[in-house]
Amino acid sequence: MEQEKAALLGGYRVLDLTDVKGHLCGKVLGDLGADVMKIEPPGGDPACNIGPFYHDIPDPEKSLHWFFTNLNKRGITLNISPLIT
Numbered sequence: 001m002e003q004e005k006a007a008l009l010g011g012y013r014v015l016d017l018t019d020v021k022g023h024l025c026g027k028v029l030g031d032l033g034a035d036v037m038k039i040e041p042p043g044g045d046p047a048c049n050i051g052p053f054y055h056d057i058p059d060p061e062k063s064l065h066w067f068f069t070n071l072n073k074r075g076i077t078l079n080i081s082p083l084i085t
Contacts, residue, residue, distance in 0.1 A: 007033020015039060016073060017080075020047045023069035030072030038075040 010033040016026035017039050030036040038045075047069065048060035055062070 009034035013037070020050065023047060026073060027069050027071055036073040038070060038073045039080070040075060040077045041081075042077055042079050044077070 012034045014036045050065040053062045
């Protein structure tokens with residue numbers, strides 16, 4: 001708890017609803033201590049298909065791009081399209 005308060009953005013909570021163009025912003029906020037919650041659509045984040053891949057094996061669960069841009073984030077899958085009119 002004390003480490004959270006010592007961080008620059010400790011105590012702030014951020015919802016990351018961005019697509020691939022905004023993933024780095026959420027990462028930076030998380031690096032600065034904010035509690036970042038990434039909201040993914042059902043079926044997962046399309047960024048999982050962006051390489052490079054671990055051991056050069058294309059697999060959505062081995063995307064190094066996705067792992068890097070989602071460091072310091074928590075995640076949840078949520079279908080928000082019925083809420084948008």
